[in-house]
Amino acid sequence: MGNKLVTFTEQQLVNYQDCSFFTRKEILRVxxxxxxxRSDLxxxxxxxxQPVTVRIPLDSMEKLPELKENPFRRRICEVFSRDDSGDLSFEDFLDLLSVFSEQAPRDIKVFYAFQIYDFDGDSHIGAEDLDIAIRLLTHQQLPEEDMRQIAEKVIEEADVDGDGKLSYMEFEHVITRAPDFLSTFHIRI
Structure with missing residues:
Protein backbone atom coordinates (compact mmCIF):
# COMPACT_ATOMS: atom_id res chain seq x y z
CA MET A 1 0.00 0.00 0.00
CA GLY A 2 1.29 3.49 -0.76
CA ASN A 3 3.30 2.35 -3.81
CA LYS A 4 0.86 3.95 -6.24
CA LEU A 5 2.64 6.11 -8.80
CA VAL A 6 1.40 9.70 -8.87
CA THR A 7 1.65 11.08 -12.41
CA PHE A 8 0.11 14.51 -11.68
CA THR A 9 -0.59 16.50 -8.57
CA GLU A 10 -4.17 16.68 -7.35
CA GLN A 11 -4.37 20.31 -8.53
CA GLN A 12 -3.08 19.43 -12.00
CA LEU A 13 -5.76 16.75 -12.36
CA VAL A 14 -8.47 19.17 -11.23
CA ASN A 15 -7.22 21.76 -13.72
CA TYR A 16 -7.11 19.24 -16.57
CA GLN A 17 -10.65 18.12 -15.79
CA ASP A 18 -11.79 21.75 -15.80
CA CYS A 19 -10.26 22.53 -19.19
CA SER A 20 -10.99 19.28 -21.03
CA PHE A 21 -13.90 16.95 -21.63
CA PHE A 22 -12.19 14.11 -19.77
CA THR A 23 -12.49 12.42 -16.40
CA ARG A 24 -9.45 11.87 -14.16
CA LYS A 25 -9.16 8.29 -15.38
CA GLU A 26 -9.26 9.41 -19.03
CA ILE A 27 -6.64 12.10 -18.38
CA LEU A 28 -4.29 9.46 -16.98
CA ARG A 29 -5.02 7.27 -20.01
CA VAL A 30 -4.18 10.23 -22.29
CA ARG A 38 8.15 8.60 -27.00
CA SER A 39 8.84 7.09 -23.59
CA ASP A 40 12.44 8.24 -23.95
CA LEU A 41 11.23 11.88 -23.81
CA GLN A 50 6.90 19.42 -17.73
CA PRO A 51 3.33 19.00 -19.07
CA VAL A 52 4.04 22.15 -21.11
CA THR A 53 7.80 21.96 -21.73
CA VAL A 54 8.28 18.29 -22.66
CA ARG A 55 7.35 18.14 -26.33
CA ILE A 56 7.12 15.23 -28.74
CA PRO A 57 8.32 16.09 -32.26
CA LEU A 58 5.79 16.26 -35.09
CA ASP A 59 7.36 13.35 -36.99
CA SER A 60 6.72 11.08 -33.98
CA MET A 61 3.18 12.38 -33.45
CA GLU A 62 2.30 11.72 -37.10
CA LYS A 63 3.03 8.03 -36.57
CA LEU A 64 0.32 7.64 -33.92
CA PRO A 65 -2.17 5.03 -35.12
CA GLU A 66 -4.98 7.50 -34.39
CA LEU A 67 -3.43 10.04 -36.77
CA LYS A 68 -1.22 8.24 -39.28
CA GLU A 69 -4.03 7.49 -41.76
CA ASN A 70 -5.55 10.97 -41.49
CA PRO A 71 -4.46 13.14 -44.43
CA PHE A 72 -4.70 16.19 -42.14
CA ARG A 73 -2.42 14.74 -39.42
CA ARG A 74 0.33 17.34 -39.87
CA ARG A 75 -2.14 20.22 -39.91
CA ILE A 76 -3.98 18.88 -36.86
CA CYS A 77 -0.72 18.78 -34.89
CA GLU A 78 0.20 22.29 -36.07
CA VAL A 79 -3.17 23.69 -34.98
CA PHE A 80 -2.93 22.15 -31.51
CA SER A 81 0.74 22.93 -30.83
CA ARG A 82 1.25 26.16 -28.91
CA ASP A 83 3.94 27.38 -31.30
CA ASP A 84 2.36 26.06 -34.56
CA SER A 85 5.37 23.77 -35.12
CA GLY A 86 3.39 20.55 -34.75
CA ASP A 87 5.50 19.43 -31.79
CA LEU A 88 3.08 18.61 -28.97
CA SER A 89 3.37 18.94 -25.22
CA PHE A 90 1.16 16.82 -22.97
CA GLU A 91 -1.24 19.75 -22.56
CA ASP A 92 -1.39 20.23 -26.35
CA PHE A 93 -2.06 16.51 -26.79
CA LEU A 94 -4.75 16.61 -24.10
CA ASP A 95 -6.43 19.54 -25.88
CA LEU A 96 -6.27 17.70 -29.21
CA LEU A 97 -7.82 14.51 -27.88
CA SER A 98 -10.38 16.45 -25.85
CA VAL A 99 -11.65 18.32 -28.93
CA PHE A 100 -11.77 15.08 -30.91
CA SER A 101 -13.56 13.21 -28.10
CA GLU A 102 -17.21 12.20 -28.19
CA GLN A 103 -17.88 14.52 -25.24
CA ALA A 104 -16.75 17.69 -27.03
CA PRO A 105 -19.67 19.84 -28.16
CA ARG A 106 -20.33 20.45 -31.84
CA ASP A 107 -19.43 24.18 -31.69
CA ILE A 108 -15.93 23.40 -30.32
CA LYS A 109 -15.42 20.80 -33.04
CA VAL A 110 -16.58 23.24 -35.74
CA PHE A 111 -14.20 25.92 -34.43
CA TYR A 112 -11.20 23.59 -34.65
CA ALA A 113 -12.28 22.14 -37.99
CA PHE A 114 -12.25 25.70 -39.33
CA GLN A 115 -8.74 26.24 -37.91
CA ILE A 116 -7.55 23.03 -39.57
CA TYR A 117 -8.94 24.02 -42.98
CA ASP A 118 -7.63 27.60 -42.71
CA PHE A 119 -4.12 26.63 -43.81
CA ASP A 120 -2.88 30.18 -44.34
CA GLY A 121 -4.30 31.44 -41.04
CA ASP A 122 -6.14 34.44 -42.52
CA SER A 123 -9.44 33.63 -40.74
CA HIS A 124 -11.10 32.63 -44.01
CA ILE A 125 -11.14 29.49 -46.10
CA GLY A 126 -10.23 30.57 -49.60
CA ALA A 127 -9.43 28.82 -52.87
CA GLU A 128 -5.84 28.13 -51.78
CA ASP A 129 -6.98 26.52 -48.52
CA LEU A 130 -9.48 24.39 -50.41
CA ASP A 131 -6.83 23.42 -52.95
CA ILE A 132 -4.58 22.10 -50.17
CA ALA A 133 -7.49 20.27 -48.50
CA ILE A 134 -8.60 18.66 -51.76
CA ARG A 135 -5.03 17.56 -52.54
CA LEU A 136 -4.75 15.97 -49.09
CA LEU A 137 -8.15 14.28 -49.31
CA THR A 138 -7.57 12.87 -52.79
CA HIS A 139 -3.87 12.06 -52.27
CA GLN A 140 -3.24 14.28 -55.30
CA GLN A 141 -4.92 11.74 -57.57
CA LEU A 142 -7.28 14.18 -59.32
CA PRO A 143 -6.35 16.24 -62.35
CA GLU A 144 -5.73 19.95 -61.64
CA GLU A 145 -8.88 20.97 -63.52
CA ASP A 146 -11.07 18.68 -61.39
CA MET A 147 -9.56 20.02 -58.16
CA ARG A 148 -10.10 23.59 -59.31
CA GLN A 149 -13.73 22.83 -60.19
CA ILE A 150 -14.36 21.24 -56.79
CA ALA A 151 -12.92 24.29 -54.99
CA GLU A 152 -15.00 26.63 -57.14
CA LYS A 153 -18.16 24.62 -56.49
CA VAL A 154 -17.58 24.61 -52.71
CA ILE A 155 -17.16 28.39 -52.68
CA GLU A 156 -20.13 28.87 -55.01
CA GLU A 157 -22.37 26.78 -52.74
CA ALA A 158 -21.23 28.11 -49.36
CA ASP A 159 -20.11 31.71 -49.95
CA VAL A 160 -23.20 33.63 -48.87
CA ASP A 161 -21.67 37.13 -48.99
CA GLY A 162 -20.03 36.61 -52.40
CA ASP A 163 -16.49 37.57 -51.37
CA GLY A 164 -14.91 34.44 -52.88
CA LYS A 165 -14.00 32.82 -49.55
CA LEU A 166 -15.69 31.26 -46.56
CA SER A 167 -15.93 33.08 -43.26
CA TYR A 168 -16.26 31.15 -40.03
CA MET A 169 -20.04 31.72 -40.07
CA GLU A 170 -20.34 30.39 -43.63
CA PHE A 171 -18.19 27.39 -42.78
CA GLU A 172 -20.24 26.72 -39.64
CA HIS A 173 -23.45 26.87 -41.66
CA VAL A 174 -22.16 24.23 -44.08
CA ILE A 175 -20.72 21.96 -41.37
CA THR A 176 -23.86 21.97 -39.24
CA ARG A 177 -25.70 20.51 -42.23
CA ALA A 178 -23.20 17.67 -42.65
CA PRO A 179 -24.84 14.67 -40.95
CA ASP A 180 -21.60 12.73 -40.49
CA PHE A 181 -19.44 15.60 -39.18
CA LEU A 182 -19.58 14.58 -35.51
CA SER A 183 -18.84 10.94 -36.23
CA THR A 184 -15.87 11.73 -38.48
CA PHE A 185 -14.36 14.50 -36.34
CA HIS A 186 -13.49 11.99 -33.67
CA ILE A 187 -10.50 10.13 -32.21
CA ARG A 188 -11.06 7.39 -29.67
CA ILE A 189 -8.42 6.86 -26.98
Whole structure:
Protein backbone atom coordinates (compact mmCIF):
# COMPACT_ATOMS: atom_id res chain seq x y z
CA MET A 1 0.00 0.00 0.00
CA GLY A 2 1.29 3.49 -0.76
CA ASN A 3 3.30 2.35 -3.81
CA LYS A 4 0.86 3.95 -6.24
CA LEU A 5 2.64 6.11 -8.80
CA VAL A 6 1.40 9.70 -8.87
CA THR A 7 1.65 11.08 -12.41
CA PHE A 8 0.11 14.51 -11.68
CA THR A 9 -0.59 16.50 -8.57
CA GLU A 10 -4.17 16.68 -7.35
CA GLN A 11 -4.37 20.31 -8.53
CA GLN A 12 -3.08 19.43 -12.00
CA LEU A 13 -5.76 16.75 -12.36
CA VAL A 14 -8.47 19.17 -11.23
CA ASN A 15 -7.22 21.76 -13.72
CA TYR A 16 -7.11 19.24 -16.57
CA GLN A 17 -10.65 18.12 -15.79
CA ASP A 18 -11.79 21.75 -15.80
CA CYS A 19 -10.26 22.53 -19.19
CA SER A 20 -10.99 19.28 -21.03
CA PHE A 21 -13.90 16.95 -21.63
CA PHE A 22 -12.19 14.11 -19.77
CA THR A 23 -12.49 12.42 -16.40
CA ARG A 24 -9.45 11.87 -14.16
CA LYS A 25 -9.16 8.29 -15.38
CA GLU A 26 -9.26 9.41 -19.03
CA ILE A 27 -6.64 12.10 -18.38
CA LEU A 28 -4.29 9.46 -16.98
CA ARG A 29 -5.02 7.27 -20.01
CA VAL A 30 -4.18 10.23 -22.29
CA UNK A 31 -0.88 10.65 -20.44
CA UNK A 32 -0.13 6.94 -20.83
CA UNK A 33 -0.87 7.22 -24.57
CA UNK A 34 1.31 10.34 -24.83
CA UNK A 35 4.16 8.60 -23.04
CA UNK A 36 3.90 5.55 -25.32
CA UNK A 37 4.68 7.74 -28.33
CA ARG A 38 8.15 8.60 -27.00
CA SER A 39 8.84 7.09 -23.59
CA ASP A 40 12.44 8.24 -23.95
CA LEU A 41 11.23 11.88 -23.81
CA UNK A 42 8.18 11.75 -21.56
CA UNK A 43 8.65 11.13 -17.84
CA UNK A 44 6.27 8.84 -15.96
CA UNK A 45 5.73 11.57 -13.37
CA UNK A 46 5.08 15.03 -14.81
CA UNK A 47 6.53 17.57 -12.37
CA UNK A 48 6.46 21.35 -12.31
CA UNK A 49 6.00 22.64 -15.85
CA GLN A 50 6.90 19.42 -17.73
CA PRO A 51 3.33 19.00 -19.07
CA VAL A 52 4.04 22.15 -21.11
CA THR A 53 7.80 21.96 -21.73
CA VAL A 54 8.28 18.29 -22.66
CA ARG A 55 7.35 18.14 -26.33
CA ILE A 56 7.12 15.23 -28.74
CA PRO A 57 8.32 16.09 -32.26
CA LEU A 58 5.79 16.26 -35.09
CA ASP A 59 7.36 13.35 -36.99
CA SER A 60 6.72 11.08 -33.98
CA MET A 61 3.18 12.38 -33.45
CA GLU A 62 2.30 11.72 -37.10
CA LYS A 63 3.03 8.03 -36.57
CA LEU A 64 0.32 7.64 -33.92
CA PRO A 65 -2.17 5.03 -35.12
CA GLU A 66 -4.98 7.50 -34.39
CA LEU A 67 -3.43 10.04 -36.77
CA LYS A 68 -1.22 8.24 -39.28
CA GLU A 69 -4.03 7.49 -41.76
CA ASN A 70 -5.55 10.97 -41.49
CA PRO A 71 -4.46 13.14 -44.43
CA PHE A 72 -4.70 16.19 -42.14
CA ARG A 73 -2.42 14.74 -39.42
CA ARG A 74 0.33 17.34 -39.87
CA ARG A 75 -2.14 20.22 -39.91
CA ILE A 76 -3.98 18.88 -36.86
CA CYS A 77 -0.72 18.78 -34.89
CA GLU A 78 0.20 22.29 -36.07
CA VAL A 79 -3.17 23.69 -34.98
CA PHE A 80 -2.93 22.15 -31.51
CA SER A 81 0.74 22.93 -30.83
CA ARG A 82 1.25 26.16 -28.91
CA ASP A 83 3.94 27.38 -31.30
CA ASP A 84 2.36 26.06 -34.56
CA SER A 85 5.37 23.77 -35.12
CA GLY A 86 3.39 20.55 -34.75
CA ASP A 87 5.50 19.43 -31.79
CA LEU A 88 3.08 18.61 -28.97
CA SER A 89 3.37 18.94 -25.22
CA PHE A 90 1.16 16.82 -22.97
CA GLU A 91 -1.24 19.75 -22.56
CA ASP A 92 -1.39 20.23 -26.35
CA PHE A 93 -2.06 16.51 -26.79
CA LEU A 94 -4.75 16.61 -24.10
CA ASP A 95 -6.43 19.54 -25.88
CA LEU A 96 -6.27 17.70 -29.21
CA LEU A 97 -7.82 14.51 -27.88
CA SER A 98 -10.38 16.45 -25.85
CA VAL A 99 -11.65 18.32 -28.93
CA PHE A 100 -11.77 15.08 -30.91
CA SER A 101 -13.56 13.21 -28.10
CA GLU A 102 -17.21 12.20 -28.19
CA GLN A 103 -17.88 14.52 -25.24
CA ALA A 104 -16.75 17.69 -27.03
CA PRO A 105 -19.67 19.84 -28.16
CA ARG A 106 -20.33 20.45 -31.84
CA ASP A 107 -19.43 24.18 -31.69
CA ILE A 108 -15.93 23.40 -30.32
CA LYS A 109 -15.42 20.80 -33.04
CA VAL A 110 -16.58 23.24 -35.74
CA PHE A 111 -14.20 25.92 -34.43
CA TYR A 112 -11.20 23.59 -34.65
CA ALA A 113 -12.28 22.14 -37.99
CA PHE A 114 -12.25 25.70 -39.33
CA GLN A 115 -8.74 26.24 -37.91
CA ILE A 116 -7.55 23.03 -39.57
CA TYR A 117 -8.94 24.02 -42.98
CA ASP A 118 -7.63 27.60 -42.71
CA PHE A 119 -4.12 26.63 -43.81
CA ASP A 120 -2.88 30.18 -44.34
CA GLY A 121 -4.30 31.44 -41.04
CA ASP A 122 -6.14 34.44 -42.52
CA SER A 123 -9.44 33.63 -40.74
CA HIS A 124 -11.10 32.63 -44.01
CA ILE A 125 -11.14 29.49 -46.10
CA GLY A 126 -10.23 30.57 -49.60
CA ALA A 127 -9.43 28.82 -52.87
CA GLU A 128 -5.84 28.13 -51.78
CA ASP A 129 -6.98 26.52 -48.52
CA LEU A 130 -9.48 24.39 -50.41
CA ASP A 131 -6.83 23.42 -52.95
CA ILE A 132 -4.58 22.10 -50.17
CA ALA A 133 -7.49 20.27 -48.50
CA ILE A 134 -8.60 18.66 -51.76
CA ARG A 135 -5.03 17.56 -52.54
CA LEU A 136 -4.75 15.97 -49.09
CA LEU A 137 -8.15 14.28 -49.31
CA THR A 138 -7.57 12.87 -52.79
CA HIS A 139 -3.87 12.06 -52.27
CA GLN A 140 -3.24 14.28 -55.30
CA GLN A 141 -4.92 11.74 -57.57
CA LEU A 142 -7.28 14.18 -59.32
CA PRO A 143 -6.35 16.24 -62.35
CA GLU A 144 -5.73 19.95 -61.64
CA GLU A 145 -8.88 20.97 -63.52
CA ASP A 146 -11.07 18.68 -61.39
CA MET A 147 -9.56 20.02 -58.16
CA ARG A 148 -10.10 23.59 -59.31
CA GLN A 149 -13.73 22.83 -60.19
CA ILE A 150 -14.36 21.24 -56.79
CA ALA A 151 -12.92 24.29 -54.99
CA GLU A 152 -15.00 26.63 -57.14
CA LYS A 153 -18.16 24.62 -56.49
CA VAL A 154 -17.58 24.61 -52.71
CA ILE A 155 -17.16 28.39 -52.68
CA GLU A 156 -20.13 28.87 -55.01
CA GLU A 157 -22.37 26.78 -52.74
CA ALA A 158 -21.23 28.11 -49.36
CA ASP A 159 -20.11 31.71 -49.95
CA VAL A 160 -23.20 33.63 -48.87
CA ASP A 161 -21.67 37.13 -48.99
CA GLY A 162 -20.03 36.61 -52.40
CA ASP A 163 -16.49 37.57 -51.37
CA GLY A 164 -14.91 34.44 -52.88
CA LYS A 165 -14.00 32.82 -49.55
CA LEU A 166 -15.69 31.26 -46.56
CA SER A 167 -15.93 33.08 -43.26
CA TYR A 168 -16.26 31.15 -40.03
CA MET A 169 -20.04 31.72 -40.07
CA GLU A 170 -20.34 30.39 -43.63
CA PHE A 171 -18.19 27.39 -42.78
CA GLU A 172 -20.24 26.72 -39.64
CA HIS A 173 -23.45 26.87 -41.66
CA VAL A 174 -22.16 24.23 -44.08
CA ILE A 175 -20.72 21.96 -41.37
CA THR A 176 -23.86 21.97 -39.24
CA ARG A 177 -25.70 20.51 -42.23
CA ALA A 178 -23.20 17.67 -42.65
CA PRO A 179 -24.84 14.67 -40.95
CA ASP A 180 -21.60 12.73 -40.49
CA PHE A 181 -19.44 15.60 -39.18
CA LEU A 182 -19.58 14.58 -35.51
CA SER A 183 -18.84 10.94 -36.23
CA THR A 184 -15.87 11.73 -38.48
CA PHE A 185 -14.36 14.50 -36.34
CA HIS A 186 -13.49 11.99 -33.67
CA ILE A 187 -10.50 10.13 -32.21
CA ARG A 188 -11.06 7.39 -29.67
CA ILE A 189 -8.42 6.86 -26.98
Missing amino acids: HKRFREV VPTVMTEN
